[in-house]
Amino acid sequence: MGDNSIKGSLKESFREADLQTVCCICPHMPAFINSRDFCQHLQNCHCVKNGRSFICQYGKSGVCASLPAEGVCSQDYIEHVIKHHFVQKEGYPSDGLSSMKLDNEHHNLQKGERLSIMVDDYDKWTVHNSSQNLPAVLNDPRRSKRELDFFIKTWGDSFVEQGPIPSSPYIPEITRKHFDTYLRRINKRYLQHLKQTTRSSISSTEEARSDLKLLPAARWQDKRLPDIDTVPKIFLQSDFSLHSPETFKTVLPWACVQSDHITVEDFNTCSSSKLLQEKLGHYLDIVEVQIARQISLKSKAFFHAMTSHDALMDQLTHTIRAVEDLRNKIKKIDEALVKGALQVIHLQKKRLRLHVLFNKAKVMATVHQTQPTIQLLLSTSDFVGAIDLIYTTQKVLIEELAGIHCFRHLGSQLAEMEKVIDKMMQTEFTHCVSSELHRPLTDQIMVLDIERLVAVVFGMLRIRRHDFVEVYKKEACTAIKAVVKQTKIEVVAKEDFENKENTASGLADQLKTLDILRWMATLDSIFTNLIKLIHRIQAMHGILQDAITLAAKNSTTLSSDLAIDPEATNLTVPVSSDLEVTISESEYNKLTTSLKDLLCSVCDNAHEQCAKFITARAEDGSLEKLSTEEFGTLARSIENFSKECEYVCGRRSTSLRLALQTQANRFVTKFHEERKTKLSLILDNEPWKQADVPVEFQDLVDHVLQSGMLTLPKRESNSINTPRNPRDHLIVGDETFKVVGTVLILLKMIVEYCQCAEDNPMVSPDLLTRLLDLLKNFNSRTCQLVLGAGAIQLTGLKTITTRNLALASRCLQLVAYFIPMVKNHFTHLLPSKQQFMSKHFDQILKDYTNHTQEIVHKLITIIDHMFELQLSKWEVKAPVPSSCFRAISKQLNKLHEAVSDLLPPDQLQDIFYEANLKFKVALQGHLNRLHIRNDGGPQQGIVTQELTFYVENLKNLDVLRDINHSIEDLWATT
Numbered sequence: 001m002g003d004n005s006i007k008g009s010l011k012e013s014f015r016e017a018d019l020q021t022v023c024c025i026c027p028h029m030p031a032f033i034n035s036r037d038f039c040q041h042l043q044n045c046h047c048v049k050n051g052r053s054f055i056c057q058y059g060k061s062g063v064c065a066s067l068p069a070e071g072v073c074s075q076d077y078i079e080h081v082i083k084h085h086f087v088q089k090e091g092y093p094s095d096g097l098s099s100m101k102l103d104n105e106h107h108n109l110q111k112g113e114r115l116s117i118m119v120d121d122y123d124k125w126t127v128h129n130s131s132q133n134l135p136a137v138l139n140d141p142r143r144s145k146r147e148l149d150f151f152i153k154t155w156g157d158s159f160v161e162q163g164p165i166p167s168s169p170y171i172p173e174i175t176r177k178h179f180d181t182y183l184r185r186i187n188k189r190y191l192q193h194l195k196q197t198t199r200s201s202i203s204s205t206e207e208a209r210s211d212l213k214l215l216p217a218a219r220w221q222d223k224r225l226p227d228i229d230t231v232p233k234i235f236l237q238s239d240f241s242l243h244s245p246e247t248f249k250t251v252l253p254w255a256c257v258q259s260d261h262i263t264v265e266d267f268n269t270c271s272s273s274k275l276l277q278e279k280l281g282h283y284l285d286i287v288e289v290q291i292a293r294q295i296s297l298k299s300k301a302f303f304h305a306m307t308s309h310d311a312l313m314d315q316l317t318h319t320i321r322a323v324e325d326l327r328n329k330i331k332k333i334d335e336a337l338v339k340g341a342l343q344v345i346h347l348q349k350k351r352l353r354l355h356v357l358f359n360k361a362k363v364m365a366t367v368h369q370t371q372p373t374i375q376l377l378l379s380t381s382d383f384v385g386a387i388d389l390i391y392t393t394q395k396v397l398i399e400e401l402a403g404i405h406c407f408r409h410l411g412s413q414l415a416e417m418e419k420v421i422d423k424m425m426q427t428e429f430t431h432c433v434s435s436e437l438h439r440p441l442t443d444q445i446m447v448l449d450i451e452r453l454v455a456v457v458f459g460m461l462r463i464r465r466h467d468f469v470e471v472y473k474k475e476a477c478t479a480i481k482a483v484v485k486q487t488k489i490e491v492v493a494k495e496d497f498e499n500k501e502n503t504a505s506g507l508a509d510q511l512k513t514l515d516i517l518r519w520m521a522t523l524d525s526i527f528t529n530l531i532k533l534i535h536r537i538q539a540m541h542g543i544l545q546d547a548i549t550l551a552a553k554n555s556t557t558l559s560s561d562l563a564i565d566p567e568a569t570n571l572t573v574p575v576s577s578d579l580e581v582t583i584s585e586s587e588y589n590k591l592t593t594s595l596k597d598l599l600c601s602v603c604d605n606a607h608e609q610c611a612k613f614i615t616a617r618a619e620d621g622s623l624e625k626l627s628t629e630e631f632g633t634l635a636r637s638i639e640n641f642s643k644e645c646e647y648v649c650g651r652r653s654t655s656l657r658l659a660l661q662t663q664a665n666r667f668v669t670k671f672h673e674e675r676k677t678k679l680s681l682i683l684d685n686e687p688w689k690q691a692d693v694p695v696e697f698q699d700l701v702d703h704v705l706q707s708g709m710l711t712l713p714k715r716e717s718n719s720i721n722t723p724r725n726p727r728d729h730l731i732v733g734d735e736t737f738k739v740v741g742t743v744l745i746l747l748k749m750i751v752e753y754c755q756c757a758e759d760n761p762m763v764s765p766d767l768l769t770r771l772l773d774l775l776k777n778f779n780s781r782t783c784q785l786v787l788g789a790g791a792i793q794l795t796g797l798k799t800i801t802t803r804n805l806a807l808a809s810r811c812l813q814l815v816a817y818f819i820p821m822v823k824n825h826f827t828h829l830l831p832s833k834q835q836f837m838s839k840h841f842d843q844i845l846k847d848y849t850n851h852t853q854e855i856v857h858k859l860i861t862i863i864d865h866m867f868e869l870q871l872s873k874w875e876v877k878a879p880v881p882s883s884c885f886r887a888i889s890k891q892l893n894k895l896h897e898a899v900s901d902l903l904p905p906d907q908l909q910d911i912f913y914e915a916n917l918k919f920k921v922a923l924q925g926h927l928n929r930l931h932i933r934n935d936g937g938p939q940q941g942i943v944t945q946e947l948t949f950y951v952e953n954l955k956n957l958d959v960l961r962d963i964n965h966s967i968e969d970l971w972a973t974t
Contacts, residue, residue: 025058039081047077058085065272228290231283252276363400367393367407374417381452383425383459390414390421422463429456429468430475436540437479441532447539457547461583469594472544476537476598477605483529484609491522508616516626519617520634526613527641530606537602538648545595552588599649606645610638611659623663624670628752631667632759635660639762657762664763671756672770675749676777682742683781687795688804690902691741692726700751701732704818710754710825732817738902743811746778750818754825764829768837771822775815775844779851782808787858802859806899809855816848859899859911864918866891871926876939881949888919889953896957912959919950 023029023041032038046058053071056064058081066084067077234240234250242248253276295302370393377386397411432453439448447453460468485507492510514522583591617623626634638660646652703713729736730744753771757764785791786808789800797804823841830837867888874884881889892915900908932939954960 035082039078042081042085043077056080228286231286235283360400363396364404364407367396367401367410370410370414371417378421378424381428381455383421383455384462386421387418387459387462390418418463421459422465425456425459425463425465426468426471428452429460430471432456433472433475433540434479437475437533437536438482441483441529441536447536447543450543453540453543454547457544458551461548461551464587466587466591466594469544469591469598472540473598473601476602479533479537480530480602480606480609483533484526484613487526487529488522488613491518491525511616512620516622516630520630520637523610523613523634524637526610527637530610531641531644534602534606534645534648538599541595541599545592548583548588548591548595551583552585596650600651600653603645603649603651604653604655607642607653607656610641611655614656614659614663618663618666621666624666626667628671628756628759631664632756635664635760635762661762664760665766668756668763668766668770672767672774675752676774679742679746679749679774679778680781682745683778683785684794686740686742686785686791687797688740688786688791688800688807690728690738690807691744692728693730693739693744694726695724697744697748698727698730700748701730704751704821705733708821709758710751710818710821711758712751712755730814732814735904737810737814738807739811739814740807743814746774746815747818749774750815750822754822757826757829761829764826765831765834765837768826768830768840772840772844775819776847778815779812779844779847782812783851783854787854801898802862802895803898803902805855805859806902809852810902812848812852812855816845816852819845819848856907856911856914859895860914860918863891863895863915864922867919867922871922874926876930876932876942878942880942880945882946885946885949889950892953892957896959900959909959912954912957916954916960 022031023038023045025046026041029041032041042056042058043054046056046062048055048057048071050071054074054077055071056067056077058064064084067080071077072080234247240247242251370389374386374389377383377389394411394414397407397414401407432449436447436449436453457468460466488507488511491514492507511519511522614623623631623634638656642653642656699713704710729738731737750771753767753774757767760767785794786800786804791797791800791804819841823838826841827835827838870884870887870891874882892912895915896908896912899911903911927943930939932943934940
């Protein structure tokens with residue numbers, strides 16, 4: 001039938017049906033107006049989609065009996081809904097769900113209208129109408145059954161051959177006529193090609209064509225056979241059994257199981273059961289057809305096997321008789337020859353088993369004596385022997401006595417005994433170490449109970465317990481704290497005995513009441529006691545190291561004595577030659593590293609305790625008030641202790657050095673600030689007048705020049721009792737310096753800086769920086785006060801005279817004289833990495849030299865200004881010498897009188913030489929102004945007389961050489 005016939009039948013059924021518009025499962029839903037809404041509701045609320053299959057659940061318990069459990073496609077689902085859930089034929093039995101009474105209140109449409117809506121909705125074309133359905137294919141009158149065998153095809157769009165899809169009006173339909181012209185043109189070439197082929201190729205072509213003719217027939221035969229793949233896999237499984245509930249439920253769903261009495265409501269269920277029965281029958285037919293096909297294919301082999309069956313039976317009978325004869329012969333041989341020999345073998349094996357049993361009984365007796373033997377070994381401190389016995393017994397229990405009931409608890413008992421021995425060795429080791437470290441300190445560093453200590457160490461090495469190094473480290477650090485505290489207590493107790501008026505309560509407060517000398521003595525006592533304790537720790541460290549070395553080298557290859565380095569401890573530890581304590585190379589390296597770190601940690605801890613002692617004292621700032629000698633003594637004491645610890649551990653500790661460095665920085669800061677402040681105050685009050693030089697400053701300079709070292713001289717008792725008068729000048733080698741009092745104090749400060757650096761080399765870089773700052777400050781303040789005239793406001797000077805300038809210059813020269821010596825002094829004290837800092841003295845020396853030149857230049861400028869002032873009023877006329885030249889000579893005499901006793905002769909000559917040059921330049925300028933020439937006239941004569949007076953005055957001063965020659969040059973340039 002075609003689509004028109006199906007639609008017609010559906011319309012006819014609609015006319016005879018009653019339309020359902022109320023959902024019986026969802027009573028709260030209102031009535032549906034048309035079929036599309038009701039169908040959409042069933043699809044949304046009472047349908048499950050599995051892939052492209054729709055499973056209807058509109059029924060009791062969510063199961064629809066009229067639809068297969070595996071589901072159908074969307075088009076079939078719509079037809080199922082139309083057929084079973086809202087179309088009811090008249091007179092047909094009702095199932096309760098597919099037919100419901102219409103409620104007149106909710107359905108006011110006429111029956112004809114509802115039917116027309118339903119038919120119109122159904123007649124609408126959907127995408128599912130684009131393919132053919134199974135009934136249309138099976139009932140196609142245009143094809144015979146032989147032309148299409150649908151049993152070998154897969155259901156889908158390609159189930160039947162599709163006709164050509166009509167093209168659009170813009171694309172013409174292509175037929176064979178479009179290719180006629182091409183075929184006629186190519187036909188001749190194709191015939192020529194066929195003629196050129198060989199007969200063999202023709203014959204092969206004919207065979208191929210014959211094969212191609214036979215191929216469709218073979219394929220047709222294959223297509224006629226049913227496909228075994230259509231049978232579900234569950235029927236083909238090897239464990240298929242209907243006794244399994246899951247298998248039974250899968251093959252026969254519960255809805256398909258029928259009762260004895262079928263009611264009207266179960267009619268659809270019956271039809272579903274019939275469908276299932278037909279399906280199973282179809283599967284059975286497929287299997288039978290496949291079996292028959294396989295039998296047909298193997299029929300030849302089957303008949304061959306049947307014909308060979310009789311011959312096979314005859315051979316089998318003959319074989320049975322031969323086997324019976326062979327067994328009888330074997331029985332006779334067994335009785336005559338085998339049984340006796342087997343009896344001998346059996347007895348031999350029994351003897352061996354009894355021997356093994358006897359040996360095992362002996363082992364059991366030995367194992368039974370394990371615990372008493374362990375107790376005996378522990379009583380003699382033979383921990384290694386006890387542990388080895390435990391390990392050996394455990395090995396025997398596992399390998400030889402496994403499963404013996406009487407020893408079932410011995411393994412756990414031995415494990416507990418091993419734990420007890422472990423705790424015993426830890427306690428014993430702690431006791432040995434503690435008693436050795438906490439006994440009274442003496443100069444003798446010998447370890448007392450060496451054998452006991454080594455026995456414990458070997459036992460701990462035997463059980464691979466290597467944490468004894470950490471235990472020893474903790475005990476050593478505890479001993480260091482105890483020694484430091486005990487030393488403090490002893491000092492405080494002695495102080496309280498001598499000074500009963502001390503009211504301080506705590507130990508720290510009582511230590512703070514000590515004066516600096518007793519505090520430093522306490523620190524020295526702490527250092528001494530700590531060094532003794534560290535040497536004792538080093539001795540025990542050597543014993544532990546030698547024990548580890550012996551264990552690493554395997555004692556069976558060594559002598560019976562463990563010899564420790566005599567230079568380190570002077571000890572010898574006896575060890576049993578049959579001791580078997582071995583450790584691996586990695587364990588040996590790890591333990592050796594731990595022991596080396598132990599010494600470093602102990603020394604670091606000792607340094608930390610001493611650093612705390614120093615820091616506690618420095619809280620009140622008392623260490624900053626130390627003198628240079630006292631601080632140097634403290635630094636040397638700390639340095640000696642650090643070197644001793646460095647010799648022991650091979651590494652320099654930093655905590656004590658950092659504490660000393662901190663205090664040194666504070667000391668240097670206070671040391672520098674005091675002197676800088678003092679120098680600043682002295683400079684502010686300096687009148688810049690010549691001061692007397694006390695004897696101590698002359699002694700200081702003499703000591704520096706004689707010893708070549710910038711250090712303070714030691715005072716002698718005779719010099720103190722013998723009074724000496726001060727001088728008006730300072731003698732430095734072959735030169736004398738008349739200076740102000742400030743520069744003498746500065747000179748002593750410089751020596752104090754150098755002395756402090758000599759006593760404390762570690763702070764020499766910092767002291768160098770502070771000394772450079774002090775020298776710069778003196779240079780800059782001197783420039784401000786003298787050249788800048790700042791002393792006029794601070795000290796009340798009326799003016800800065802030439803004598804003030806000469807004194808300032810001489811002070812700068814005195815400081816500059818000692819700067820190279822200061823540089824050499826610090827160069828020897830600075831570390832190699834900080835040698836570059838000494839180059840800053842070159843810049844300081846350059847600054848002082850430049851400052852001195854500026855002062856000289858200032859003097860020349862003053863003289864030049866005087867020349868210009870006097871010559872500007874000069875007139876070339878009688879009387880001679882004129883008042884101007886008299887004033888110039890007078891000023892030069894005053895200058896000479898002011899600076900001649902201050903400046904050295906060479907420098908004085910340089911000043912007057914420069915002044916003479918300035919005079920000649922000024923005089924030449926004024927001669928040009930007055931138009932006086934070297935013409936021998938009366939004016940030249942007057943000028944010559946004036947110059948003669950000037951030269952005679954300079955000769956009287958004795959400050960210039962060849963003064964006549966220098967004056968004669970004046971007329972050569974006019």
